[in-house]
Amino acid sequence: MKIRDTAVAGAFYPEDREELKSMIRRFVESAPLEDTDNIKAIIAPHAGYIYSGPIAGYSYKQLTNIDYLKNIKVIIIAPSHYAYFHGASVGLFDAYKTPLGFVNVSKDAQKLLQLEEFHFILDAHLEEHSIEVQLPFLQYTLSHFEIVPILYSEISEESLLRGILSIFDENTILVVSTDLSHYYPYDIAIKKDSHCIKAVQELNKKHILNCEACGKTGIATVIDFAKANNLKSKVLKYATSGDTAGPKTQVVGYLSAVFYGDTL
Numbered sequence: 085m086k087i088r089d090t091a092v093a094g095a096f097y098p099e100d101r102e103e104l105k106s107m108i109r110r111f112v113e114s115a116p117l118e119d120t121d122n123i124k125a126i127i128a129p130h131a132g133y134i135y136s137g138p139i140a141g142y143s144y145k146q147l148t149n150i151d152y153l154k155n156i157k158v159i160i161i162a163p164s165h166y167a168y169f170h171g172a173s174v175g176l177f178d179a180y181k182t183p184l185g186f187v188n189v190s191k192d193a194q195k196l197l198q199l200e201e202f203h204f205i206l207d208a209h210l211e212e213h214s215i216e217v218q219l220p221f222l223q224y225t226l227s228h229f230e231i232v233p234i235l236y237s238e239i240s241e242e243s244l245l246r247g248i249l250s251i252f253d254e255n256t257i258l259v260v261s262t263d264l265s266h267y268y269p270y271d272i273a274i275k276k277d278s279h280c281i282k283a284v285q286e287l288n289k290k291h292i293l294n295c296e297a298c299g300k301t302g303i304a305t306v307i308d309f310a311k312a313n314n315l316k317s318k319v320l321k322y323a324t325s326g327d328t329a330g331p332k333t334q335v336v337g338y339l340s341a342v343f344y345g346d347t348l
Contacts, residue, residue: 087178088180090183099137104183109224110141111133123343124315124344124345125257125309126257126340126341127339129262129264130214133217139328139338142321147225154257158230159256159257160233161248161261161302162234162235162261163237164214164236164237165212166211167237168238169238172239174234175267176193180215180219180233184220193232196234199247235246236301236302245305257281260306265296265297269334270332273324274324279295280297286320315345316344317343322340
């Protein structure tokens, strides 16, 4: 078995199983359940849980209504923070380990290697947090699921979308992992992040040009995905680290959003 061990347990989120479950429970139960049936994609942040966990809870709360008997495939697209490479790297492990147990990788992950810009670059995954921090939330909210973990670096949204659509079916959910602007004063961050929010609300990529999200390619991809499938978008929550657990002199922006509809 090829297991991807935790890289940021004890740093980004609690290493203790019960403490972690309690924290996620607090985040998810504090968020409202929206009238967004047939969710096909979410946007969730990927910072330390004390900073971004309350916002991520809004996205993952919407997954609690999914039929617990269904086997869900979760495609996670996340930006690489520590390795630069061309294309996207698929996490071809057998499973990812978290304090809540093991998350199996779908066999569909292997299929992506048939596409030109999809590879498996082991070193890119070993220290990366942007996929890992989504997993405990998924373990808390979904009963039966497997993941297709995709870490991207230099790739177009068109190529990323092509890969997603090649393995997407009616029992699939797309998770777009991204934070927004980084380390601006509070008021400036809100102005800069408004471009990212407007892009999602309007499903209009022109606003991405002024969006400073680390996962802006992922945001552009899910906008194209939503438009191609006639999905609606809904921004659930926006906040910064200055609103949750940090000072307002330098903040990071966080967004929670869902994409839903009956066409897929």
